[in-house]
Amino acid sequence: MPSTPQFNPALFEWNGLHGLPRFDALNDGDFASAFDAALAAHEKEIDEIAGNPEAPTFENTVAALEIAGDQLSRVSALFWNRAGAHTNDTIQTLERDISPKMSRHYSKIGMNAALFTRIDALWEAHESLGLSLEQTRVLERHWKGFVKSGAKLPKPEQEKLAGLNEKLAGLGTQFGQNVLADEKNWALILSDGADLDGIPEFLKDAMAASARERGEEGKFAVTLSRSIIEPFLTFSERRDLREQAFEAWVARGENDGVTDNRGIIRDMLALRDEVAKLLGYGNFAELKLDNTMAKTPGAVNHLLRQVWAKAVKRAGEEEADIAKLIAAEGKNHEVMPWDWRHYAEKIRAQRFNFSEAELKPYLQLEKIIDACFDVAGRLFGIRAVEKKGVPAYHPDVRVFEIRDREDTLVALFLGDYFARSSKRSGAWMSSFQSQHKLPLKDGRQGELPIIYNVCNFAKPAEGKPALLSLDDARTLFHEFGHALHGMLSNVTYPSVSGTGVSRDFVELPSQLYEHWLTVPAILKQYAVHFETGEPMPQALLDKVLAARTFNSGFNTVEFTSSALVDMAFHTRDKVEDPMAVQAGVLSELGMPKSIVMRHASPHFQHIFSGGYSAGYYSYMWSEVLDADAFAAFEETGDAFNREMAAKLKDNIYSVGGAIDPEDAYKAFRGKLPSPDAMLVKKGLATFEELSGSDA
Structure with a gap:
């Protein structure tokens, strides 16, 4: 020491x-x-x-x-x-x-x-x-x-490989820093009045706080933080401002300046291809998919293409509905990407008779955090005890003890929920310390997991509660599902602890956990109005549940196009012009003009600075698993069935990478799943349709 x-x-x-x-x-x-x-x-x-x-x-x-x-x-x-x-x-x-x-x-x-x-x-x-x-x-x-x-490898090739990996590490760091700089440096400053047409109070508060942070007291800032840009694109009636903000959002990393990432992408793809070839693989995707559940690029592309066909068909139906609404408003413009969220929200409000703004007062951050902890208690017998006054790495970060039914300390959990300019965008789980049972050199026996979640919710004005969108609430549950994977780990060796599993299995515990957010018993208890304390009315709750698959074509096209571009990048021998490859893939797919990739390549941090290279598909691979896994609870008629919860904990959340993921899943469910339950969950097909196609 x-x-x-x-x-x-x-x-x-x-x-x-x-x-x-x-x-x-x-x-x-x-x-x-x-x-x-x-x-x-x-x-x-x-x-x-x-x-x-x-x-x-x-x-x-x-x-x-x-x-x-x-x-x-x-x-x-x-x-x-x-x-x-x-x-x-x-x-x-x-x-x-x-x-x-x-x-x-x-x-x-x-070496x-x-x-x-x-x-x-x-x-x-x-x-x-x-x-x-x-x-x-x-x-x-x-x-x-x-x-x-x-x-x-022979010594010269070992040295070459080390050099390639060193260059890749530096480029990945620069890529992420460039995206953060673009997000930090751009803001659309608005004044009151017509600039704010359609903007609800919760968003005005968040925009005012962002403006104050930039020294623009009394004004309102649209930033590229997802917690502000997405609701702005949803609610703003000013199409010109929506377009301006949207163009800045999708241009992160693509600006012809010092933070332009296109050259970095080209260099990283070339270096990754060299690495794969040195190690005897046909391409980088084959290297990355070795030792995953998917195993081959062909298996990944088969799933993605299967879903794409259904998603783009549904998105076409959704776009036709939007075009009708635009015409009904007496306008004649085509549906563009900066229009989609705005008009989809209006259609949802009409079709299900509720809006995101109506729902948000019932989704307080504090209550959704409580809901996360309650679900964990019902399923796994743990509880969270907040420890006030314990210093963390930022004043906004909260510290919790996680204890079991016998009051034994099983983990520490830190929650970092609000957006700030010093934080990269998105949401993630990580650890300061992973669980294991090995004796250490200083005499300790094993280590306690110390896990943290990072989110980017809009920070409210002083004295006001933080109100979440339904997507925000799902994000909170998602990341806490990852946290549980780390906190419930019960293995001997640190390398297989918690999330030390294959990339296309790691999203199962997180995506599965999202399902419990919309279990009626949880929404009834925790979705309460921030002013009155009254629970969400049953009629509104019913509408929320009925609308779960609304806009699923759009959401799935956004994701799947990104995953297919990722696979294209990493299965080709040489990519001279990454943006041309991206454009070619989207053209061949028939990408709707009205939708863009969820992550265009110059700001696709998952694959260029976040460890998901040739692996973005894994969210959908895990979605096949999580839809089938939650169906196991639904089949019992009890979302908190004790027998299923015990099997889930013992075979998924606590074993980490100590056993093969396929064996782990089969020990829980008794079988491996097909994509059918996932397609039905997304609203892209019915079981009847799928049975008919199989016949």
């Missing part, structure tokens, strides 16, 4: 509440020297494992690797949290240095010949070693990781 005065011990010695980091003792300037020390310490540990004169065993090699690098894990967790959720110029400068340095470090480990010789010997003999299923999975993960890091 570093002990000289040049290091801030708070980076390594977490002695806050139940082992929480002492965030109040950290400074931006602490990280650089701490990383250098932690990297050196980890390298020393690796050399000791690799140079062990004793014959390799699971304990002296694999288990030793599992707990090596504790200092590096700690400083990394703190730094990457800061880089994503509360960054600044100092952190971003260091990020550009740290990303390639970390890549070099892990490439060196992956350590002596270490791989030990791992390889264990893998060759694994069937005779008497390993448990979890130990076999952990050994296999390490062995495959080394092979994909080039351990079997």
Whole structure:
């Protein structure tokens, strides 16, 4: 452990509440020297494992690797949290240095010949070693990781691979920073009056707060935060302003300036293709899909194309309805992307006799957080106890103890809910510390999971409650589903803890958890009016439930087009012009002019800076699983059926990557699913139609 005065011990010695980091003792300037020390310490540990004169065993090699690098894990967790959720110029400068340095470090480990010789010997003999299923999975993960890091390549090719990965790390960091800069630097400042035609009070409050943050007191700012831009596009009656805001939103990363990402995309795709070919794969998608449930690009494209055909047909019907409404208003313009949300909301208000603005007063952030915790209690027997006054990494962040029925502490949870300019957009779950049971060098036995959720909801004015859209509320449930995956983990080895599963399985616990938001018993209890405390009227509740599949064609086209472009990028040998490839894929698909990709390539952070390269499809793959999994509860007639909840916890939420995902799912459900339940859930087909097509 570093002990000289040049290091801030708070980076390594977490002695806050139940082992929480002492965030109040950290400074931006602490990280650089701490990383250098932690990297050196980890390298020393690796050399000791690799140079062990004793014959390799699971304990002296694999288990030793599992707990090596504790200092590096700690400083990394703190730094990457800061880089994503509360960054600044100092952190971003260091990020550009740290990303390639970390890549070099892990490439060196992956190409350590002596270490791989030990791992390889264990893998060759694994069937005779008497390993448990979890130990076999952990050994296999390490062995495959080394092979994909080039351990079997000749030395010159290993060095080439390390260089490629280092370049990719730097480019990915720059990509994300460029998107954040574009989001941070753009705002449409509006005055009162006609500029705000159609804007409801909750959105005016959020826009006023954003304007104040930019020094525009008394005005209203449309920003590129999803919690403001989407409702603005939905409610604003000013088509000219909607178009202006929409064009800025879709142009992130594509601006002919210093933050333009198109060249970065081209370079990253070329480098990824080189990596895949060096490792013996036909393309980067084949490399990434190895060891996933989908297994091949063909399987992914088959699912996406199957859904695309139904989604684009439904979207065409939805667009025809919008065109009729535009004509009924006496206007003659065609349906454009900045029109869709606006008119879809009007159609929903007419068809189901309620609007998003009518619904929002019943969706208070505080109550939806309570609902998340209540569902977890009903299903898994845990409860949350908020600990006021505990310092976190930002004043808005809240700290909770998670306790079981016996009042045993099982996890710490941090909730970071409001948008700010120092935070990247979107929503995510991550961890400061993952659950495991291994003995550590400092004498501790295992570690408590410390999990956090980050969201970007509009912060309300002082004294007013934060009101969510239904999509916001689903996002909260989604990310808490990920958090539960980390907090309920019950494994021995850290590499398979919590969300340490294949990319196309990791979204199952989160997407499945969303279903409980709209269980009537939950909405009745927690969807209460922020002023009167009255529960959502039954008539409104019925309308909300009836409207669940409204606009599903639009939503599915947005997503599926993005996933298909992702697969196209990563299955081609050479992509000279990424934007031409994107345009070609969309043209071949027959992409409606009135809809755009959910994430156009220059701001597609999932695949260029977020770890979902050749993996964006996984949300839909998991959606096939989650629709079928929730049907298991529906078939019992009880959304909180205890037997099903126990099977869900034991086979999905607590096992992490300790068993094969297909085996885990079959242990819960008894079978693997077809896409049928997902298509029906989305409203893209009926079971009768699907039965007919099968016949």
